[in-house]
Amino acid sequence: xxxxxxxxxxxxxxxxxxxxxxxxxxxxxxxxxxxxxxxxxxxxxxxxxxxxxxxxxxxxxxxxxxxxxxxxxxxxxxxxxxxxxxxxxxxxxxxxxxxxxxxxxxxxxxxxxxxx
Amino acid sequence: xxxxxxxxxxxxxxxxxxxxxxxxxxxxxxxxxxxxxxxxxxxxxxxxxxxxxxxxxxxxxxxxxxxxxxxxxxxxxxxxxxxxxxxxxxxxxxxxxxxxxxxxxxxxxxxxx
Numbered sequence: 521x522x523x524x525x526x527x528x529x530x531x532x533x534x535x536x537x538x539x540x541x542x543x544x545x546x547x548x549x550x551x552x553x554x555x556x557x558x559x560x561x562x563x564x565x566x567x568x569x570x571x572x573x574x575x576x577x578x579x580x581x582x583x584x585x586x587x588x589x590x591x592x593x594x595x596x597x598x599x600x601x602x603x604x605x606x607x608x609x610x611x612x613x614x615x616x617x618x619x620x621x622x623x624x625x626x627x628x629x630x631x632x633x634x635x636x
Numbered sequence: 637x638x639x640x641x642x643x644x645x646x647x648x649x650x651x652x653x654x655x656x657x658x659x660x661x662x663x664x665x666x667x668x669x670x671x672x673x674x675x676x677x678x679x680x681x682x683x684x685x686x687x688x689x690x691x692x693x694x695x696x697x698x699x700x701x702x703x704x705x706x707x708x709x710x711x712x713x714x715x716x717x718x719x720x721x722x723x724x725x726x727x728x729x730x731x732x733x734x735x736x737x738x739x740x741x742x743x744x745x746x747x748x749x
Contacts, residue, residue, distance in 0.1 A: 553736060561674075561724055561744075565736035576736050610680065616735055624670070625737060627680040 523547050524628035526611050532634045533601055541596045541631045543611030551575075551616045552594035553625065554586060557608040566609075569594055570616060598633075606635045638663045640729050642740035649717050650748050657712040657743050659701075659727030669710040670728040670737065671701055680726065686710065697721070719749045 524545045533539055545552060553576075554566040568576035569588040583599045598605060611628040641660045649655060661667065671683040684695025691703040701712045710727060724744050728737040 551735060555737075561742045563680075563726065563737075563739040563742075565738075568736055570735070578736075612680075614735075624682050624685060626682075627672075629679040 524611055524613055524626050526609075526628040526631050528631060529629060530632050530634075532636065534636055535601055535603060537601050538597070538599045539601060539633070540598070541609055541611075541633070543594045543596070543628055545592055545611075545613040545626070545628075547613055547615075547626060549613040549615045549626075550591055551614050552588065552591070553612040553614075554594065554596050555610045555612060555627075557610060557630070559607070563610070567594075567596075601633075601635045603635050606633055608632050638667075638729055638731055638738040640727055640738055640740035642725075642727055642743050644743045645741070646744045646746070648746045648748065651719055652716050653747075655712070655714040655717045655721075655745070657725055657727075657745070659710045659712065659740060660708050661710065661727075661729045661738075662708060663729060663731045665731050667729050667731050669701075669703060671695065671699070671710070671712050672726045672728060672739075674724040674726065674742075676723065683712070683725075717745070717747050719747050721745060722747045 567586040614625040669686040727740040
């Protein structure tokens with residue numbers, strides 16, 4: 521009965537490869553997010569979707585492409601992986617009311633991506 | 637733009653010591669404030685949150701935080717820490733109209749038995 525789940529938990533790959541990370545939430549939330557946590561533990565928003573619509577797209581290389589097939593799923597595809605992409609990627613979800621979050625963001629377990 | 641500062645990067649305490657972790661934010665409007673904890677190898681878990689009302693909020697595991705609007709601060713406190721509190725603590729904020737969280741750089745808490 522995991523609220524926010526991600527697969528895979530660990531991903532080790534070579535530079536130049538293309539990989540995907542999947543996220544699913546069973547909380548009935550309408551908004552999902554991808555955050556990146558770098559080696560210094562700093563967390564930064566990458567993307568957010570509300571009801572399958574992209575609403576936040578921070579300054580992220582266009583090698584990163586999120587896709588939301590439905591409001592319970594948000595996947596992250598990364599093309600031409602680079603060494604600097606090594607990080608932990610967290611998915612999160614929340615229920616948004618009005619123009620701001622009045623509920624809590626729930627985070628997934630993270631996907632540790634290592635690019636060799 | 638929003639920003640969050642956590643001035644304590646690494647804190648080492650003995651068990652039973654009192655804890656206070658600083659968090660300051662910069663944003664002129666109404667904010668929602670959060671403290672998350674990340675235990676070693678685990679995901680982020682919510683400790684407590686402030687949306688409105690009583691500025692002193694209580695969270696799980698004996699943690700509390702006080703929102704002081706005039707100081708743009710939301711410091712986390714616990715009167716007596718335990719070894720199991722060893723973790724990374726993140727302060728986060730989001731302002732009206734901004735749906736994503738802005739996180740501080742985190743504070744690593746190490747509690748020695």
